[in-house]
Structures are given as C-alpha cells and as structure tokens.
Amino acid sequence: MRKSPCYERSAMGLRSFIHSLTAPPFRHRNTVDQEVKMVLVVNNNLKMGKGKIAAQAGHAAVSSTLKCGKEAPDILESWLASGQKKICVKGNDADHLLQLEKLASDKGILCTKIHDAGHTQIPSGSLTVLALGPDGESLLSSITGELKLL
Amino acid sequence: MVLIARKDLRLSAGKLAVQCAHAATSCALAANKSEKRLLERWKNSGARKICLQVEDLPSLQRLAGQAQSANLITHIVKDAGHTEIPPGTITVLGIGPGPRRSIDALVQDLKPY
Numbered sequence: 001m002r003k004s005p006c007y008e009r010s011a012m013g014l015r016s017f018i019h020s021l022t023a024p025p026f027r028h029r030n031t032v033d034q035e036v037k038m039v040l041v042v043n044n045n046l047k048m049g050k051g052k053i054a055a056q057a058g059h060a061a062v063s064s065t066l067k068c069g070k071e072a073p074d075i076l077e078s079w080l081a082s083g084q085k086k087i088c089v090k091g092n093d094a095d096h097l098l099q100l101e102k103l104a105s106d107k108g109i110l111c112t113k114i115h116d117a118g119h120t121q122i123p124s125g126s127l128t129v130l131a132l133g134p135d136g137e138s139l140l141s142s143i144t145g146e147l148k149l150l
Numbered sequence: 151m152v153l154i155a156r157k158d159l160r161l162s163a164g165k166l167a168v169q170c171a172h173a174a175t176s177c178a179l180a181a182n183k184s185e186k187r188l189l190e191r192w193k194n195s196g197a198r199k200i201c202l203q204v205e206d207l208p209s210l211q212r213l214a215g216q217a218q219s220a221n222l223i224t225h226i227v228k229d230a231g232h233t234e235i236p237p238g239t240i241t242v243l244g245i246g247p248g249p250r251r252s253i254d255a256l257v258q259d260l261k262p263y
Binding site for chain 2: 040042049050051052053054055056057058059060061062063065066069080083084086087088089117149150
C-alpha cells in the first residue's frame, strides 16, 4: 500500500482517506515507472519444433501488443520506446500456464493465451503460449522469476 | 505473414522465438498504421504466421529488397546483443501481413525452420 505524505493526508477528507487505503488498485495502471517488458511462457510439454515455437510466440506478442494498445496505451508506448524487451521462458504444461495466468490476472497484468489451430505438429486447440505484459519488470518477475529461460 | 530467420546464427529456441516475436509485432504495428483493413482481414483469418529459414545474411537482405519493391510491409530485426550474439546482428526478417499470392511468390523456395 502506498503511503501518502502527511500534508496530502490532512488536505484530504476522512472518507477519501479511508477510501485511498481500502480501494482496490487500478485494474489497468496507465503508467509504470520502471523497465517494461513482456514475458512469453511456452508450453514445453508439447515438444514443438523451433520454428513452430517462434510462430506461436509471434502470435502471442502481436495479440498482446494490440490488446495493450487499447487498454493501456501509455505502457505500450514506454515498452516500444525501450526496445520492446521480450523474454521467453519454459512452462511445464498447460495447467502450469493456466495457473500462471490466474496469478497474473489477479495482479492486473495483461494476459494473452494462444491456442493453436493445429494445422501442423500438434493437436488442434492446444494451449501453446501465454504472454504476460507488457508491464513493469518487478511485477512480472514476481510471477515468472522462477521459470527457466527457453 | 512470414518470418524469415537466419540459420547460420544457430540461435536457441527461446532466442529465435523472441526475435520472431519482435518481427511480428513490428510488422503488425506498421500494418496498424498504414493498412488497417489488411490487418483486420489477417487477424480474422487466424493471424497466419510461418517461420522459414535462409542460409545467411545476403539472402535475407535480398529477400528484404524484393519484398520492399513488391510493396509489402517488411521489418528487419537487429538484436541489441544483450545475450548470445553481438549487438546489431540482423536476425529475422518479417514480411506481411500481405496478400498470400505475392508473399508466396517470394518465399516459396524456402524451408520451414
């Protein structure tokens, strides 16, 4: 919980002071004051080829970028300006990805799931990649910090 | 959309995925500015993407030139070089989204990565 300085607190009415302590954080914060990046969690259980993984990661990145452009354009801008940082990590299986998604969406991080159409390599509808962000680095690493790089 | 990666760099799976994701987002954002209708059509038809390989840098650049002269959206990804490879290395070329026929004409001889 953010501490507001005393002078600000005294200027504020009692009700709004209590509200500032109990209100839920903004679902989509519009700015982040730290490094912004995107994490792509790949379902490692599916044994996809390298090219397949790359294409799926591309899907995830594009759709979360477009989504972020609608919901939090300022975050998107700072992400683009700082070189579109992305990292790619391994998730154990589809259930693991869903768990991570739940954790992340509870914290208000933008999540995008990619299900494959199944034209090649894997059964249709498999969950291949989960994209988290773009969002602040420390927020993301609280969720995916443990995972290994792909 | 096609994503064309250099085989001679021998990138790891994760690195390759990230580079391709760079190319894909940049191409999509470019399309979002200049050819909104095309982007919508591409998204509605499943945002099709294929990852192909070329042998080396000159063939990648040749393809980039051809794609530009065919008026397709192109984006060349240069890596910042924080990991694995030296900074400024050209890794992936993204072409599209664009009409299937004109992209196929350029890349029909390439192998999937």
